[in-house]
Amino acid sequence: MTTETRARLVLVINSGSSSLKYQLVEPDAGVSRASGHIERIGEESSPVADHQAALRLAFKQLTEAGSNLQTADLAAVGHRVVHGGNEFHHPTLLDDVVVAELKKLSTLAPLHNPPAVKGIEVARKLLPDIPHIAVFDTAFFHDLPPAAAAYAIDRRLAERWQIRRYGFHGTSHRYVSEQAAAFLERSYHSLNQIVLHLGNGASASAIAGGRPLDTSMGLTPLEGLVMGTRSGDIDPSVVSYLWRSAQMGVDEIDSMLNHRSGLVGLAGERDFRRLHAMIESGDNSAQLAYDVFVHRLRKYIGAYLAVLGHTDVVSFTAGIGENDATVRRDALTGIGELGIVLDQRRNLSAGTGQIARISTDASPIAVLVVPTNEELAIARDCMHVLAGS
Numbered sequence: 001m002t003t004e005t006r007a008r009l010v011l012v013i014n015s016g017s018s019s020l021k022y023q024l025v026e027p028d029a030g031v032s033r034a035s036g037h038i039e040r041i042g043e044e045s046s047p048v049a050d051h052q053a054a055l056r057l058a059f060k061q062l063t064e065a066g067s068n069l070q071t072a073d074l075a076a077v078g079h080r081v082v083h084g085g086n087e088f089h090h091p092t093l094l095d096d097v098v099v100a101e102l103k104k105l106s107t108l109a110p111l112h113n114p115p116a117v118k119g120i121e122v123a124r125k126l127l128p129d130i131p132h133i134a135v136f137d138t139a140f141f142h143d144l145p146p147a148a149a150a151y152a153i154d155r156r157l158a159e160r161w162q163i164r165r166y167g168f169h170g171t172s173h174r175y176v177s178e179q180a181a182a183f184l185e186r187s188y189h190s191l192n193q194i195v196l197h198l199g200n201g202a203s204a205s206a207i208a209g210g211r212p213l214d215t216s217m218g219l220t221p222l223e224g225l226v227m228g229t230r231s232g233d234i235d236p237s238v239v240s241y242l243w244r245s246a247q248m249g250v251d252e253i254d255s256m257l258n259h260r261s262g263l264v265g266l267a268g269e270r271d272f273r274r275l276h277a278m279i280e281s282g283d284n285s286a287q288l289a290y291d292v293f294v295h296r297l298r299k300y301i302g303a304y305l306a307v308l309g310h311t312d313v314v315s316f317t318a319g320i321g322e323n324d325a326t327v328r329r330d331a332l333t334g335i336g337e338l339g340i341v342l343d344q345r346r347n348l349s350a351g352t353g354q355i356a357r358i359s360t361d362a363s364p365i366a367v368l369v370v371p372t373n374e375e376l377a378i379a380r381d382c383m384h385v386l387a388g389s
């Protein structure tokens with residue numbers, strides 16, 4: 001009987017190529033019991049040889065923090081999976097067949113899905129008696145209208161190779177838009193929203209009455225806004241031009257666009273706190289990186305105001321969105337005619353881990369800072385799967 005009264009927990013795992021983030025979440029109360037981040041997996045000088053060693057280390061850290069997974073009332077292990085392709089648009093209970101399907105999807109997301117599959121395989125081995133559930137970053141955007149989902153390329157080729165705009169960060173866009181509606185005490189389905197998720201990866205979405213109409217990431221998380229190390233939108237001809245003229249191979253170009261572009265490519269620095277310090281000291285490339293980032297962001301905000309026609313709320317979230325008042329100011333200043341009037345004082349005092357309104361009371365569109373919590377959203381998705389809803 002005691003187990004029934006104890007809070008049920010979900011272990012959320014986010015497994016990347018060289019890092020593993022974990023969090024033990026109590027979904028009902030919405031609290032995190034423990035969390036950790038293991039880095040440099042498989043690197044030469046690292047003591048963590050592979051994902052199995054990383055997960056064992058995570059379990060050890062959890063035990064040391066007072067949460068022994070063998071004795072805790074673990075209801076599920078939730079795995080964040082970046083790409084669900086066309087097949088997966090709901091949180092899915094993992095078995096051997098599903099894992100095999102996920103492996104096939106690795107061609108669509110070679111940088112992101114293989115490490116997630118590795119994390120799933122290792123975790124299923126180490127915790128064989130607990131249900132494992134995959135939650136997909138693409139799921140929320142699965143039903144984008146065709147006008148937003150389709151690329152204007154040869155249709156047969158696109159169908160043959162499943163080339164469409166999938167969208168990512170869906171767990172965060174959904175969570176933040178739901179939180180925004182709750183904060184404004186309005187029904188989720190009555191609001192038109194823009195969500196700006198600005199972290200190391202960055203994406204924007206336009207959501208009408210709970211249904212996404214557009215989002216900035218595409219076939220992969222490379223499209224759209226300027227990011228820490230990713231270029232975001234470029235003319236696709238840059239790829240063939242580099243291939244032809246600079247004799248770069250396709251993997252080299254892919255790696256350049258994903259790992260050595262964005263803020264790092266322009267300024268050699270991806271952290272906004274240090275970027276601001278560089279700008280203060282007169283660094284021109286840091287200024288350019290900042291300007292390109294903010295210009296692209298403004299462009300997407302303007303585009304999504306037009307896509308929605310009527311907008312009720314714009315929300316900023318993730319590391320930069322929640323903490324950088326300068327970026328928020330520069331992205332939204334001077335567009336009162338479009339219905340957005342920022343309260344500079346509120347903007348400066350937001351970002352305390354609490355949801356906050358940063359527009360003036362008279363602003364036709366409410367602007368909010370909303371802390372995201374992808375782990376909690378994943379944990380709650382897992383509980384819904386277990387409850388069969």
Ligand code: ADP
Binds near residue numbers: 271323
């Ligand atoms: P991800 O989960 O995509 O790795 P986060 O959402 O944690 O990223 O965001 C990380 C980024 O947020 C950092 O690279 C940094 O640029 C930015 N950031 C974090 N804290 C602050 C802060 N106090 N001021 C400005 N930027 C910040």
